[in-house]
Amino acid sequence: MTASADDDTAGLPRAPEVVQIEVGLLQNFCEILYCPDTHAAAIVDPAWEVDTLLREVLRLGLKVELALITHTHNDHIEGVDELVAKTRATVVVNPREARAVSAPGRALTDAIDGRDIAIGGRGVRALETRGHTVGGTCYLADGYVVTGDVLFVGGCGRTDFQGGDTAAMWQSLQRLMRLPEETRVYPGHNYGETATSTIGHETRTNPYLRCATFEEFRALRERKRKA
Numbered sequence: 074m075t076a077s078a079d080d081d082t083a084g085l086p087r088a089p090e091v092v093q094i095e096v097g098l099l100q101n102f103c104e105i106l107y108c109p110d111t112h113a114a115a116i117v118d119p120a121w122e123v124d125t126l127l128r129e130v131l132r133l134g135l136k137v138e139l140a141l142i143t144h145t146h147n148d149h150i151e152g153v154d155e156l157v158a159k160t161r162a163t164v165v166v167n168p169r170e171a172r173a174v175s176a177p178g179r180a181l182t183d184a185i186d187g188r189d190i191a192i193g194g195r196g197v198r199a200l201e202t203r204g205h206t207v208g209g210t211c212y213l214a215d216g217y218v219v220t221g222d223v224l225f226v227g228g229c230g231r232t233d234f235q236g237g238d239t240a241a242m243w244q245s246l247q248r249l250m251r252l253p254e255e256t257r258v259y260p261g262h263n264y265g266e267t268a269t270s271t272i273g274h275e276t277r278t279n280p281y282l283r284c285a286t287f288e289e290f291r292a293l294r295e296r297k298r299k300a
């Protein structure tokens with residue numbers, strides 16, 4: 074581990090509450106992040122079962138204000154149109170991938186690296202984590218991080234799709250490893266032995282994070298064309 078000169082956690086807002094929901098046939102995870110005081114909510118990567126997500130929103134008495142996009146592969150954004158139509162949520166997305174979720178009259182907010190995004194009285198911070206895609210974004214809260222298809226429990230995202238970049242993925246994973254080890258990881262798919270993990274557990278057990286060098290990482294990533 075390198076020293077955290079660039080401390081991504083400095084001055085983080087209070088963390089939203091988080092509910093993880095598995096949807097669809099590709100073991101996608103969506104999260105509902107919400108402020109228990111104002112009842113404002115954000116949905117991460119709305120897809121496949123927007124009705125299921127909105128049922129949970131209703132049960133918790135929340136109002137969806139934001140859709141947070143980790144990246145714009147179809148299995149993560151397939152439900153954006155339906156969610157926006159039903160809630161008028163603002164879509165938060167990295168500018169490099171905004172085209173995929175733009176629509177006339179739709180409100181977009183840039184997920185720029187380091188920007189804090191308010192969810193009621195709570196908030197998360199956008200971390201640009203390229204490698205799986207050109208504008209991949211993790212959302213960091215005080216105590217957890219939503220990692221999309223960058224970091225999975227026991228794995229990491231593929232880099233051989235369009236816009237993929239193995240060197241950028243390595244850098245992104247190194248950055249995530251500098252987070253406090255108790256930081257809980259909420260991945261974009263249920264591919265691991267458990268639904269969530271921690272940065273510390275992944276650092277110790279995830280073969281991609283255990284690579285000592287970029288060359289080792291690249292060789293492993295190329296051997297395992299999966300996820």
Ligand SMILES: [Zn+2]
Nearest residue numbers: 144146205222
């Ligand atoms: Zn993906």
